[in-house]
Amino acid sequence: MNPFNAKRALLALTGVVALGAAQAADISGAGATFPYPIYSKWADAYKQQTGVGLNYQSIGSGGGIKQIKAKTVTFGASDMPLKPEELKESGLVQFPMIIGGVVPVLNVKGVAAGQLVLDGPTIAAIYMGEITKWDDARIKKLNPKVMLPPTTIAPVYRSDGSGTNFLFSDYLSKSSAKFKSSIGASTSVQWPVGIGAKGNEGVANMTRQTDGAIGYVEYAFAKQTNMAYADLINKAGKTVVPKAESFQGAAASADWAHAEGYYLILTDQSGAASWPITGASFILLYANPPDAGATNEALKFFDWAYKNGGKMATDLDYVPLPEGLIKQVRATWKQIKGETVAQRSAPGSAHGG
Amino acid sequence: MSRRALRSLTNAGALALSGLATAIGLFFLGAILWTLVKNGVGGMSAQVFSAMTPPPGSSGGLLNAIYGSVAMTVIGIAIGGPVGMLAGTYLAEYGRHSRLSTVIRFVNDVLLSAPSIIIGLFVYQLLVVRMGHFSAIAGAVALAIIAMPVTVRTTEDMLLLVPQGMKDASTAMGAYPWRTILSVIYPAARSGVVTGLLLAVARISGETAPLLFTALNNQFWSSNLGAPMANLPVVIFQFALSPYPNWQQLAWSGALLITASILVLSIAARIIVSSLGPGGRR
Amino acid sequence: MSTVAAIEPRHVSGQRLRERLFRSSTLAAALLVLLLLGGVALSLLLGAWPALKHFKLGFLTREVWNPVTDQYGALAPVYGTLVTSALALLLAIPVSFGIAIFLTELAPAWLKRPVGVAIELLAAVPSIIYGIWGLFVLAPVLQQHVQPWLINGLGPLPLIGKLFQGPPFGIGVLTASFVLAIMVIPFISAVMRDVFETVPDVLKESGYGLGATTWEVIWQVVVPYARTGIIGGIMLGLGRALGETMAVTFVIGNAHRIGSSLLAPGTTISASIANEFAEAVGDLYTSSLIALGALLFLITFTVIAAARLLLLRLDRRALSSV
Numbered sequence: 001m002n003p004f005n006a007k008r009a010l011l012a013l014t015g016v017v018a019l020g021a022a023q024a025a026d027i028s029g030a031g032a033t034f035p036y037p038i039y040s041k042w043a044d045a046y047k048q049q050t051g052v053g054l055n056y057q058s059i060g061s062g063g064g065i066k067q068i069k070a071k072t073v074t075f076g077a078s079d080m081p082l083k084p085e086e087l088k089e090s091g092l093v094q095f096p097m098i099i100g101g102v103v104p105v106l107n108v109k110g111v112a113a114g115q116l117v118l119d120g121p122t123i124a125a126i127y128m129g130e131i132t133k134w135d136d137a138r139i140k141k142l143n144p145k146v147m148l149p150p151t152t153i154a155p156v157y158r159s160d161g162s163g164t165n166f167l168f169s170d171y172l173s174k175s176s177a178k179f180k181s182s183i184g185a186s187t188s189v190q191w192p193v194g195i196g197a198k199g200n201e202g203v204a205n206m207t208r209q210t211d212g213a214i215g216y217v218e219y220a221f222a223k224q225t226n227m228a229y230a231d232l233i234n235k236a237g238k239t240v241v242p243k244a245e246s247f248q249g250a251a252a253s254a255d256w257a258h259a260e261g262y263y264l265i266l267t268d269q270s271g272a273a274s275w276p277i278t279g280a281s282f283i284l285l286y287a288n289p290p291d292a293g294a295t296n297e298a299l300k301f302f303d304w305a306y307k308n309g310g311k312m313a314t315d316l317d318y319v320p321l322p323e324g325l326i327k328q329v330r331a332t333w334k335q336i337k338g339e340t341v342a343q344r345s346a347p348g349s350a351h352g353g
Numbered sequence: 354m355s356r357r358a359l360r361s362l363t364n365a366g367a368l369a370l371s372g373l374a375t376a377i378g379l380f381f382l383g384a385i386l387w388t389l390v391k392n393g394v395g396g397m398s399a400q401v402f403s404a405m406t407p408p409p410g411s412s413g414g415l416l417n418a419i420y421g422s423v424a425m426t427v428i429g430i431a432i433g434g435p436v437g438m439l440a441g442t443y444l445a446e447y448g449r450h451s452r453l454s455t456v457i458r459f460v461n462d463v464l465l466s467a468p469s470i471i472i473g474l475f476v477y478q479l480l481v482v483r484m485g486h487f488s489a490i491a492g493a494v495a496l497a498i499i500a501m502p503v504t505v506r507t508t509e510d511m512l513l514l515v516p517q518g519m520k521d522a523s524t525a526m527g528a529y530p531w532r533t534i535l536s537v538i539y540p541a542a543r544s545g546v547v548t549g550l551l552l553a554v555a556r557i558s559g560e561t562a563p564l565l566f567t568a569l570n571n572q573f574w575s576s577n578l579g580a581p582m583a584n585l586p587v588v589i590f591q592f593a594l595s596p597y598p599n600w601q602q603l604a605w606s607g608a609l610l611i612t613a614s615i616l617v618l619s620i621a622a623r624i625i626v627s628s629l630g631p632g633g634r635r
Numbered sequence: 636m637s638t639v640a641a642i643e644p645r646h647v648s649g650q651r652l653r654e655r656l657f658r659s660s661t662l663a664a665a666l667l668v669l670l671l672l673g674g675v676a677l678s679l680l681l682g683a684w685p686a687l688k689h690f691k692l693g694f695l696t697r698e699v700w701n702p703v704t705d706q707y708g709a710l711a712p713v714y715g716t717l718v719t720s721a722l723a724l725l726l727a728i729p730v731s732f733g734i735a736i737f738l739t740e741l742a743p744a745w746l747k748r749p750v751g752v753a754i755e756l757l758a759a760v761p762s763i764i765y766g767i768w769g770l771f772v773l774a775p776v777l778q779q780h781v782q783p784w785l786i787n788g789l790g791p792l793p794l795i796g797k798l799f800q801g802p803p804f805g806i807g808v809l810t811a812s813f814v815l816a817i818m819v820i821p822f823i824s825a826v827m828r829d830v831f832e833t834v835p836d837v838l839k840e841s842g843y844g845l846g847a848t849t850w851e852v853i854w855q856v857v858v859p860y861a862r863t864g865i866i867g868g869i870m871l872g873l874g875r876a877l878g879e880t881m882a883v884t885f886v887i888g889n890a891h892r893i894g895s896s897l898l899a900p901g902t903t904i905s906a907s908i909a910n911e912f913a914e915a916v917g918d919l920y921t922s923s924l925i926a927l928g929a930l931l932f933l934i935t936f937t938v939i940a941a942a943r944l945l946l947l948r949l950d951r952r953a954l955s956s957v
Contacts (some may be wrong), residue, residue, distance in 0.1 A: 008355070026573070026575075026580075032373075037408065037409045037595070037597065040408040040572050041408035042408075043408070043572060044411065047573070054656070055575070055580065055581065056572065056580055057487065057569050057570065057571075058570075058591075058916035059487075059569065059913045059914075060913045061916075062913070062914045062915055062916035065916060066691075066916065070486075070487035071485070071749075072485040096768050127730055141528045154802050154804065159888070159902075159910055160910045160911065161702070161915065163908070166693070168729070168778060184703035187700050187702070187704040188914065189702065190701040190891060194890075195807070195888050195900040196888050196889035196890045197806070198597060198884060198885065198910065201593070201594040201595065202770070202885075204669065205774075206805070209775055209778055209779075210657055210802065210803070210804055212802070220596065222809060225596055249757030267795060287569075289469065295819075309371055311498070313371075315410065316410065340613070354910055356712040357946060360848055360851070361848060363848070364849055364850040364851070365851060366846070367736075367850040367853075368736075368852075371733035371741060372737055373733065374730040374731075374732070374733025374734050374737065375723055375733060375734045375738070375742075375754070376768055378708050378730060378734050378754050378757065378820055378824070379753055380755070381817045382756060384758050384768075385764065385768050388768050389764065389768075400780055430855070432899055436664045437664070438664075438668060439661045439663075439664035440661065440664035440665040442661045443661035443665040446661075447661055447662065448665065451676050453665075454665070455668075456669070457669060458800065459940070459943055460668055460669055463672060463943070464668065464671060464672055466871065466875065466878075466939045467876070467878065468878025468880065468931060470878070470905045470908055470909060470931075471679070471878070471931060471932050474679065474682070474908065474925060475674065478679075478682055478925075479674070481680060499672075501667075501668070502668070505668060511645045520956075529650050529653070530654060530658035531653055531654045531656075532657065535657075555759055558761075559762070559763070560761070560834075561763040561880075562905070562909060565909060565912075565913070566912060566913065586763050589767070590763055590881070591872075604767070604944070608763075608764055611764075612760055612761065612764050615759050615760070619755075619756060619759040623752055623755075
């Protein structure tokens with residue numbers, strides 16, 4: 001037998017693999033991992049209704065910014081908004097798409113979900129290694145009625161770069177000047193103490209398994225896994241419980257109308273009902289897109305998601321944008337060349353379904 | 354205690370410990386496989402093979418990931434296999450004793466053990482940055498680079514096993530070396546070379562690290578080689594660390610599936626080798 | 636028949652052309668191997684250049700890894716890489732040695748093959764499987780049953796006590812080393828087994844003839860004879876452990892710190908790259924990660940080269956399973 005028969009067979013197989021290459025153009029996007037579950041849920045439903053797929057690559061916010069700047073995707077997604085100057089410089093339009101929150105979770109013997117109250121400065125002190133025991137006076141002061149054990153605190157953090165890290169470290173930076181100067185806010189920071197775990201699952205696992213641990217995970221995660229969480233004292237001095245209303249409260253109390261390029265970080269908002277570690281996930285598009293048709297397809301998808309995606313978002317414990325903000329975003333779309341969505345769509349006129 | 358008794362006691366102790374060491378090794382293989390079966394079997398259904406990776410909370414399967422893994426492995430071996438076979442042929446036949454071959458053998462051994470994440474970084478710089486986006490073809494090239502040294506090595510070893518007499522007979526008939534290689538040596542070493550290819554397939558089909566920065570992932574069915582493509586290892590990676598029970602279940606099922614396929618491939622390769630007779634390896 | 640046709644004169648020039656074509660394509664493929672290694676080295680160097688130029692030698696000596704201030708040093712991941720690999724070898728060598736002895740000297744013929752294959756299959760299990768197994772199965776067991784015992788038993792001791800202090804997290808340097816050990820056992824034991832089999836029977840027989848026990852023959856005849864091969868095998872295992880990515884990423888804890896305790900979380904070069912590469916923003920950050928990759932390449936290259944040089948003296952065929 002000629003040994004090259006085998007090679008030929010392999011080549012034929014390759015041909016088969018390449019055959020289906022021509023298929024309907026999908027919308028392509030890349031970026032943050034935090035909204036990936038809801039984007040994938042929307043994409044699935046949207047594909048069933050319209051036949052248009054969304055190929056969203058959850059490579060992280062940094063990757064999303066990199067990819068849209070390299071013009072390799074139609075839209076980028078980031079949990080960390082770009083500054084207005086940066087948007088102008090690169091000709092990008094930015095708007096929020098979905099809201100979520102970060103929740104402190106803990107594993108302390110004798111403390112049930114929602115029993116413990118913490119505030120920003122205290123958590124910052126824990127993550128800087130200044131508070132090391134659960135029965136520390138500063139924690140006791142916030143929780144006079146809770147029996148706190150003298151267990152060592154084991155702070156757990158996200159080791160991979162993530163939007164969750166950004167929101168959490170941004171909140172701590174706003175709460176503590178020392179945290180801001182010594183650690184700062186980013187998708188990945190150098191924590192002086194504690195243990196790193198990969199992904200929400202890693203942090204949750206670690207927290208659940210370690211006596212005395214404290215961690216932070218996305219709300220959807222804490223909810224779906226029934227973890228013991230702590231309440232927080234917000235900027236208005238009110239104790240708030242992590243739930244959809246508190247995140248929406250933070251989004252609503254924010255002054256979007258005056259935020260150029262929607263550059264607003266939702267942590268530590270002033271409203272009485274605001275959950276202090278709330279964040280929006282943003283979409284980045286070109287104002288003068290290299291492929292206007294593709295960008296318009298993407299806008300159609302976002303428009304559809306605003307109209308029909310609320311229920312799916314709530315089911316996965318994300319928070320849809322308030323109606324007023326959606327209106328504002330639609331107006332923003334008019335800046336984008338060649339778009340037809342903002343013009344013809346009036347809120348409420350369902351075209352899907 | 355007499356010196357003799359002490360010696361035999363030491364002997365018994367040492368040998369018992371070596372038995373224990375073997376038991377430890379087997380225990381871990383058993384523990385890993387048991388974990389996979391326990392967690393993975395529950396989610397095995399026809400749907401795993403017929404539906405696409407779902408959004409959280411919905412039902413779905415792994416079809417696009419299985420397809421992507423198969424496609425990239427096939428292309429990877431289609432590139433890396435023949436090139437590796439040719440290079441192995443050079444080492445075994447044309448350049449068996451040349452100094453160049455000694456260098457190439459050494460470099461090939463280094464590539465064989467090079468960390469796969471480094472290959473991923475290399476292909477990222479080489480293709481992803483240049484093409485401007487992640488793609489299945491970049492993933493396949495990364496896999497090809499990992500498969501190649503394996504094939505080079507096994508091809509050379511297998512060709513060397515072919516008895517010199519057969520080659521001499523062909524040469525005596527006036528055949529050029531290429532004809533001897535194609536018509537005599539390759540057929541004689543066929544099962545060995547196929548084994549090498551099987552081992553290379555087993556090696557690349559479970560690779561995760563080099564795909565993270567190359568093929569990435571895709572929620573939907575995609576057969577476009579220029580676009581990101583779903584694949585089992587990265588889907589397992591992503592789903593295993595998610596909070597959603599249906600994703601975690603799929604991750605375990607995928608893990609069971611991929612491990613079972615690789616073990617079957619590896620065992621098949623060994624059975625072929627053992628059928629080669631006393632000249633074959635183990 | 637085509638082979639007969641080969642000797643007909645009118646085909647000779649065509650034959651020569653084909654010969655030349657085939658020969659040069661095999662040579663080209665062989666040279667591609669060299670080109671690939673060169674390409675990998677070059678692309679890593681180019682990618683690492685901005686970071687190396689910016690931090691100079693400080694990149695190697697600093698522990699800081701701070702994306703906020705854009706300061707990067709490789710010390711913590713390099714330390715983690717070396718410590719986890721060394722510890723993994725410490726755990727894996729005795730076990731691999733035992734397995735090799737069992738398979739070459741003790742096991743009855745019918746048992747040899749299935750057990751040998753089973754151990755080799757440990758090497759076939761994909762590393763991501765080791766990762767999820769390590770995180771979901773091994774880490775909780777270590778945390779609840781092994782680490783408290785280590786902390787209470789060894790923690791108070793002078794000198795080595797430092798290595799076993801701190802809270803039991805389950806994941807960390809020790810757990811990563813443990814998983815790595817399991818992963819390199821099949822490689823080391825395969826080489827050891829192969830070099831043990833190269834020991835001439837005459838030598839062993841003369842040992843037995845002198846009245847030596849099995850263990851004495853192994854320790855005083857087989858091991859000295861196979862010494863270079865054993866060391867080569869260990870170095871190969873080391874090469875594996877140094878570059879392992881997915882399994883370590885799951886269980887090491889990913890902290891850019893150098894902790895004195897083995898129970899503390901750490902990081903390795905490959906884990907840092909896998910964790911942060913996609914999220915890295917800014918050229919210096921990306922370049923620093925690639926520089927880490929270049930360092931890893933350099934370290935593994937040295938180790939593997941040393942291993943191969945040691946093993947070069949032995950029959951190449953005996954080692955082809957690695």
